[in-house]
Amino acid sequence: MKIENIVVGPLQVNCYIVFDEESLDAMVIDPGDDAGKIIRLIDDRKLIVSRIVCTHAHFDHIGAVGELKDKTGAPVLLSKDDFDIYMRADRQASSWGFQLEQLPVPDIYLADGDEIAIGKLRFKVLHTPGHSPGGICLYGEEVIFTGDTIFAGSVGRTDFPGGSMTELKRSFSMILSLPPETRIYPGHGPLTTVKREKEFNFFVQEL
Numbered sequence: 001m002k003i004e005n006i007v008v009g010p011l012q013v014n015c016y017i018v019f020d021e022e023s024l025d026a027m028v029i030d031p032g033d034d035a036g037k038i039i040r041l042i043d044d045r046k047l048i049v050s051r052i053v054c055t056h057a058h059f060d061h062i063g064a065v066g067e068l069k070d071k072t073g074a075p076v077l078l079s080k081d082d083f084d085i086y087m088r089a090d091r092q093a094s095s096w097g098f099q100l101e102q103l104p105v106p107d108i109y110l111a112d113g114d115e116i117a118i119g120k121l122r123f124k125v126l127h128t129p130g131h132s133p134g135g136i137c138l139y140g141e142e143v144i145f146t147g148d149t150i151f152a153g154s155v156g157r158t159d160f161p162g163g164s165m166t167e168l169k170r171s172f173s174m175i176l177s178l179p180p181e182t183r184i185y186p187g188h189g190p191l192t193t194v195k196r197e198k199e200f201n202f203f204v205q206e207l
Helices: 035-045 065-072 080-087 089-095 165-176 194-200 202-206
Strands: 002-008 013-019 025-029 048-053 076-079 108-110 115-118 121-127 136-140 143-147 183-186
Touching: 002 035, 013 035, 013 183, 025 035, 025 115, 035 065, 048 065, 048 115, 076 080, 080 089, 080 108, 165 194, 165 202, 194 202
Parallel strands: 025 048, 048 076, 076 108, 143 183
Antiparallel strands: 002 013, 013 025, 115 121, 121 136, 136 143
């Protein structure tokens, strides 16, 4: 497995390109902006993108979905619980002073327990609401992609529409129940591990 990280957009979102090095089958997680940078890396590596996965539907994580789908033809995957947020993302972007073009309707709706296969790689969908109603994480191959559920030393905010502190606590606890060596790839900021977050994340005090 190979993981490439491209930091995109003014809000510095981590867009991850995950691929099987044998088949070059790939998925793109959270293409929030800078479609040209993402496409260049895909072309340079000669990757075959078969999935575009959104961990949640806030505008900074989905801004390049349309251009990427046009380029690759890959289906867009999202939790149905975030569909309304996804379809109103242009309004959220506008409230932050940004513009967002109309996005393609998602092709596949993800639910807790679903599996995403990328070549020989397997990732389980974990429903982790709190930051948004349909927030998901992708867990497998000793890593987890957490979107804005958990960061190094912090967690996602819950004051956006559909946010819930109660649900975020449950989602946070679920992630910390994973094996301590599990590497966490968050939606913003640096890589961390379950072990490190158990020791240093301030939010542990809230449980």
